[in-house]
Amino acid sequence: MLRLTEIKLPLNHDEKALTAAILSKLQINAEQLHSFTVFKRGFDARKKTDIQLIYTLDLEVENEAQLLATFASDQHVKPSPDTSYKFVARAPAELAERPIVIGLGPCGLFAGLLLAQMGFKPIILERGKEVRERTKDTFGFWRGKALNPESNVQYGEGGAGTFSDGKLYSQVKDPKHYGRKVMSEFVAAGAPEEIMYVSKPHIGTFKLVAMVEKMRAKIIELGGEIRFSSKVEKLHIDNGQLTGLTLASGEQLHSKHVVLAVGHSARDTFQMLYDQGVHIEAKPFSIGFRIEHEQSMIDECRFGPNAGNPILGAADYKLVHHCSNNRTVYSFCMCPGGTVVAAASEPGRVVTNGMSQYSRHERNANSAIVVGIDPERDYPGHPLAGIALQRQLEEQAFKVGGESYHAPAQLIGDFLKGRASAGLGEVKPSYTPGITLTDLTQVLPDFAIAAIREAIPAFDRQIKGFAKADGLLTGVETRTSSPICIKRGSDYQSINVRGLYPAGEGAGYAGGILSAGIDGIKVAEALALAMLDADSAT
Ligand code: FAD
Numbered sequence: 001m002l003r004l005t006e007i008k009l010p011l012n013h014d015e016k017a018l019t020a021a022i023l024s025k026l027q028i029n030a031e032q033l034h035s036f037t038v039f040k041r042g043f044d045a046r047k048k049t050d051i052q053l054i055y056t057l058d059l060e061v062e063n064e065a066q067l068l069a070t071f072a073s074d075q076h077v078k079p080s081p082d083t084s085y086k087f088v089a090r091a092p093a094e095l096a097e098r099p100i101v102i103g104l105g106p107c108g109l110f111a112g113l114l115l116a117q118m119g120f121k122p123i124i125l126e127r128g129k130e131v132r133e134r135t136k137d138t139f140g141f142w143r144g145k146a147l148n149p150e151s152n153v154q155y156g157e158g159g160a161g162t163f164s165d166g167k168l169y170s171q172v173k174d175p176k177h178y179g180r181k182v183m184s185e186f187v188a189a190g191a192p193e194e195i196m197y198v199s200k201p202h203i204g205t206f207k208l209v210a211m212v213e214k215m216r217a218k219i220i221e222l223g224g225e226i227r228f229s230s231k232v233e234k235l236h237i238d239n240g241q242l243t244g245l246t247l248a249s250g251e252q253l254h255s256k257h258v259v260l261a262v263g264h265s266a267r268d269t270f271q272m273l274y275d276q277g278v279h280i281e282a283k284p285f286s287i288g289f290r291i292e293h294e295q296s297m298i299d300e301c302r303f304g305p306n307a308g309n310p311i312l313g314a315a316d317y318k319l320v321h322h323c324s325n326n327r328t329v330y331s332f333c334m335c336p337g338g339t340v341v342a343a344a345s346e347p348g349r350v351v352t353n354g355m356s357q358y359s360r361h362e363r364n365a366n367s368a369i370v371v372g373i374d375p376e377r378d379y380p381g382h383p384l385a386g387i388a389l390q391r392q393l394e395e396q397a398f399k400v401g402g403e404s405y406h407a408p409a410q411l412i413g414d415f416l417k418g419r420a421s422a423g424l425g426e427v428k429p430s431y432t433p434g435i436t437l438t439d440l441t442q443v444l445p446d447f448a449i450a451a452i453r454e455a456i457p458a459f460d461r462q463i464k465g466f467a468k469a470d471g472l473l474t475g476v477e478t479r480t481s482s483p484i485c486i487k488r489g490s491d492y493q494s495i496n497v498r499g500l501y502p503a504g505e506g507a508g509y510a511g512g513i514l515s516a517g518i519d520g521i522k523v524a525e526a527l528a529l530a531m532l533d534a535d536s537a538t
Pocket residue numbers: 102103104105106107108109125126127128153154155156157158159160161162163164165166167168169230231232233261262263264265266269333341343353354355503504505506510511512513514516
């Protein structure tokens with residue numbers, strides 16, 4: 001197959017234009033072009049009145065070798081790389097032991113799926129409930145019912161990204177095309193085909209829920225086992241070698257091969273790991289607020305007269321500002337046409353995040369606007385000090401919000417002028433169970449408030465209206481990434497506990513659904529190869 005890149009066509013081009021562009025680029029006739037597929041489709045919206053679609057195409061053509069020779073010096077005409085996934089191992093018919101995966105978020109899901117596909121029949125332990133039960137608990141909390149600390153936005157089947165925008169892109173280097181494996185498994189589980197080729201794919205909450213169920217069924221069909229309400233409370237470590245674990249129920253399981261994919265919110269589990277001597281280091285993360293504007297304003301600013309075009313969908317943005325106080329403020333986890341959600345997993349604490357449905361049809365755009373912080377400057381002295389800081393900020397937000405899980409909020413105009421808000425404008429808050437209008441300077445450190453105050457007007461220069469007075473800030477955003485890193489070596493095992501494979505976002509090796517899935521694949525491969533080695537040594 002032959003790959004063509006950078007084929008540019010106007011946004012509203014007709015169907016035949018793509019074929020015509022291929023023929024014209026390669027100087028061939030229609031008979032020589034047997035077929036083609038779109039590998040990627042992005043767009044360039046820098047000129048709003050002339051938005052261009054940019055295609056990467058894979059072609060079956062006559063005389064491929066000859067064409068490649070003719071275009072040898074053209075970097076946009078090359079052989080298509082093989083992006084298909086190849087398993088690295090196959091389990092023996094008689095397994096000496098079964099690997100265990102702790103956590104059924106995207107990382108644990110893909111680690112478990114890959115191990116099952118290779119024949120290793122993993123046991124997957126998830127502290128939360130299966131996804132439908134979990135949905136009831138989570139949506140119940142958003143409607144004002146009590147928070148269930150074991151079944152919420154962070155915990156349960158599907159992990160933290162289940163009730164999300166389902167953005168599926170990442171900046172991780174992926175030379176082995178593991179991301180394609182993640183995407184193709186998602187499509188097999190019911191995700192829209194377009195996620196394979198659009199440049200910024202997303203799935204949305206309800207589709208994710210159904211997909212997670214299908215992937216669970218596949219793992220079970222392949223001999224895997226999934227246990228819900230199974231919180232791991234203790235590891236068995238014998239002379240630096242993991243030998244098994246104990247569940248909250250008291251049950252003990254034995255395995256020398258355990259994937260630890262517990263996400264960034266498993267604070268009690270991090271404490272347990274630290275107490276048991278697993279090597280943990282503090283790492284940087286970010287703190288801030290969710291910002292809400294009307295989506296129509298963002299669409300208009302990004303796409304001008306093409307706002308609302310279904311190919312473009314709801315517009316997103318990505319913003320960065322380096323502040324005079326040496327801090328960096330940036331937008332994170334932007335959710336076009338979505339809602340701000342209550343993302344708490346611990347009683348007496350308030351934390352925000354964002355989600356949307358596949359349609360992205362809600363009235364507001366939301367995004368985290370956060371300030372980077374690091375252990376050296378902001379929480380020195382202890383590997384878990386970042387968690388203590390998160391808890392302190394989330395507790396303060398709970399207090400200022402009125403101790404009812406309402407989130408403290410402030411109009412942008414009031415925030416910039418340094419006065420408490422008393423009433424809403426055009427932008428209606430989407431956060432449930434509700435907001436408490438207040439003065440947000442009470443909930444973040446002074447340096448963070450100063451940095452965000454400086455950044456918002458700077459962002460307004462890129463997106464006109466970003467600083468509009470009745471836009472809304474809701475807080476606090478504290479879980480942009482893990483505050484710790486559970487160090488692992490090049491064999492993917494903990495640097496001081498053999499057989500323990502720290503993985504995914506919680507361990508500091510991923511940030512988002514796609515990269516967590518990719519890390520799950522990498523770790524499953526390393527674990528499978530290590531199990532085969534151990535097997536052949538006995
Ligand atoms: P997690 O998904 O956190 O999964 C860890 C799992 O481990 C959990 O299910 C937890 O219950 C379980 N667990 C924890 N401790 C134990 C224990 N002791 N025993 C047993 N089980 C345990 N990312 C994107 O890429 N795109 C988005 O649009 C997006 N939106 C988001 C919206 C929201 C509301 C949230 C909260 C997150 C969002 N993210 C998004 C981030 C994304 O969800 C995470 O990066 C991703 O889920 C991390 O995957 P993971 O498998 O490493 O961890």
